[in-house]
Amino acid sequence: MAGAFEFTLNGKPVRVEAVSPNTMLLEFLRGNGLTGSKEGCAEGDCGACSVAIIERDAKGKPTYRAVNSCLMPVCLLADREVVSVEGVGCSKQMHPVQRTMAEGYGSQCGYCTPGFICSMFEGYYRDDLHTQEDLDEQLAGNLCRCTGYRPIRDAAVEALSERADTNGNDAFSERLKKYKANLGAAEYEFAGEKFFRPASLGELLRLRKENPEARLIAGATELGLDITKRYNKFRTLISTEAVVELKEIKSTASDWHIGAAVTLTQIEDQLGEEFPALGDMLRVFGSRQIRNRATMGGNVVTASPIGDSAPVLLALDAKVILTSEAGERTLPISEFFVSYRKTALQTNEVLKAILVPRGISKSGRTRKFEWFKVSKRREMDISTVAGAFVVDLDSQNIVRHVRLSYGGVAAMPARAKKTEAALLGKVWSAETIQSVLPILQTEFTPISDVRGSADYRSGLIANLLRKFYFDPVEKEVTDLKSKPKNIQRLLTSSPAKTPPHESAHKHVTGEAMYVDDQTNGMLEVWPVCSPHARAKIVKRDATAARQMPGIQAVLLAEDIPGV
Numbered sequence: 255m256a257g258a259f260e261f262t263l264n265g266k267p268v269r270v271e272a273v274s275p276n277t278m279l280l281e282f283l284r285g286n287g288l289t290g291s292k293e294g295c296a297e298g299d300c301g302a303c304s305v306a307i308i309e310r311d312a313k314g315k316p317t318y319r320a321v322n323s324c325l326m327p328v329c330l331l332a333d334r335e336v337v338s339v340e341g342v343g344c345s346k347q348m349h350p351v352q353r354t355m356a357e358g359y360g361s362q363c364g365y366c367t368p369g370f371i372c373s374m375f376e377g378y379y380r381d382d383l384h385t386q387e388d389l390d391e392q393l394a395g396n397l398c399r400c401t402g403y404r405p406i407r408d409a410a411v412e413a414l415s416e417r418a419d420t421n422g423n424d425a426f427s428e429r430l431k432k433y434k435a436n437l438g439a440a441e442y443e444f445a446g447e448k449f450f451r452p453a454s455l456g457e458l459l460r461l462r463k464e465n466p467e468a469r470l471i472a473g474a475t476e477l478g479l480d481i482t483k484r485y486n487k488f489r490t491l492i493s494t495e496a497v498v499e500l501k502e503i504k505s506t507a508s509d510w511h512i513g514a515a516v517t518l519t520q521i522e523d524q525l526g527e528e529f530p531a532l533g534d535m536l537r538v539f540g541s542r543q544i545r546n547r548a549t550m551g552g553n554v555v556t557a558s559p560i561g562d563s564a565p566v567l568l569a570l571d572a573k574v575i576l577t578s579e580a581g582e583r584t585l586p587i588s589e590f591f592v593s594y595r596k597t598a599l600q601t602n603e604v605l606k607a608i609l610v611p612r613g614i615s616k617s618g619r620t621r622k623f624e625w626f627k628v629s630k631r632r633e634m635d636i637s638t639v640a641g642a643f644v645v646d647l648d649s650q651n652i653v654r655h656v657r658l659s660y661g662g663v664a665a666m667p668a669r670a671k672k673t674e675a676a677l678l679g680k681v682w683s684a685e686t687i688q689s690v691l692p693i694l695q696t697e698f699t700p701i702s703d704v705r706g707s708a709d710y711r712s713g714l715i716a717n718l719l720r721k722f723y724f725d726p727v728e729k730e731v732t733d734l735k736s737k738p739k740n741i742q743r744l745l746t747s748s749p750a751k752t753p754p755h756e757s758a759h760k761h762v763t764g765e766a767m768y769v770d771d772q773t774n775g776m777l778e779v780w781p782v783c784s785p786h787a788r789a790k791i792v793k794r795d796a797t798a799a800r801q802m803p804g805i806q807a808v809l810l811a812e813d814i815p816g817v
Contacts, residue, residue, distance in 0.1 A: 501513050
């Protein structure tokens, strides 16, 4: 196997060798002196580690996507292009998003600023960012704890307004126009740890069979947590990103065909308008950085009882296509989940695609379809309870088709089938809803955990169905367009013309150096505690530092009698 691979970093080729495939891109960047990207949480919540990669959108067009470098193993970057904050611009030649951030006083401590810049960088080159809601969603994956979001948001608006005036033609736009590469096959090995990226489904299945212990990896937003938070190391990783059959998203008159490795951003772009409830779900499915990498196939295969996509797919009567060297089989999504965190996938099988039916159950009917999520935060939070509801009504307002699906109330996502049966053939009315609530309350036995008690969840089960009937979702979208494809300035007055504070230019370019960034040649001092209180030190063992990196000595002590 190959002992090295290359990727493009800030316009220059980088050779990677003697690095574990389990090493995250963030660690690799900082270890090579690009310390603008920060580690704030190591789980994709804060956005301080954000960088941009060149990806292809749902139509195959090259585009920039902000991603969490703390969750992206560096081996996934083979033959890709990455732009870190240092590559966006420097203090002598800043990008518009950096300049407006500095001039608009968008940073104070500056720790989170490089991540914001990379998210704004993606937004700058999007041609589908037109509303206040779009902009909020673009920045929702970045946290700031000292500056406040208004100046940051205003800086983004100012940069986008300037882009609209200049059509955004610059070196980064030209790089996208010239980008021709498609992901191909790759392999890499170091110290017995292997990485494969097959380019065909047949090759994927062969590698899967030959390496039964291997972990499949697509977006790595789940597996990355195993590495950064659970400290797991995987001997063999097999990427699905270059398998054409798993990257397809296409439609027929009856179904949408979503490849298992299609990202959530691509799904939102393609299906969000046809299925508004699906779009609602995706907009609070992690951050945009997460959705730029995460796949619906990966979310389904984890079989989490609180996975956001499962209730929607259950409500839509989706199906899954499973494939192996022995052939393919298709299952209703309701049969795919078999128990807690377990699916119907057999040995050597992989999820190939998800099939989502289009349209209502029969012509002449009207459909009501909504998705609800209850969580402690609106964005970037795990569901306490989620519900997706579909009702098809005939001209007499009679229920002719119904699906009530829930997540977070049982060991796996599930439908309320008894309640569905009770609703069929009934008039869609408040009285009908009230009459089936006692049945609904018996269908699930939720548990208590840190997100909510069993009683709380039981109440939500009924209340979400009530909300579905009594409170139809009203969507208000404020258009920012002053002319086609232009972003209107939101500022009530022009940005302050006074010079930005002294550190701003270094904050926005990643040039500001923090203590943890200055690792070369520094002496680190760590306290070493004695195992005994008020003891006499009898020996200092400096050799232990070789086994305990960062600790320069170990004290051996003995109790002092009478103390």
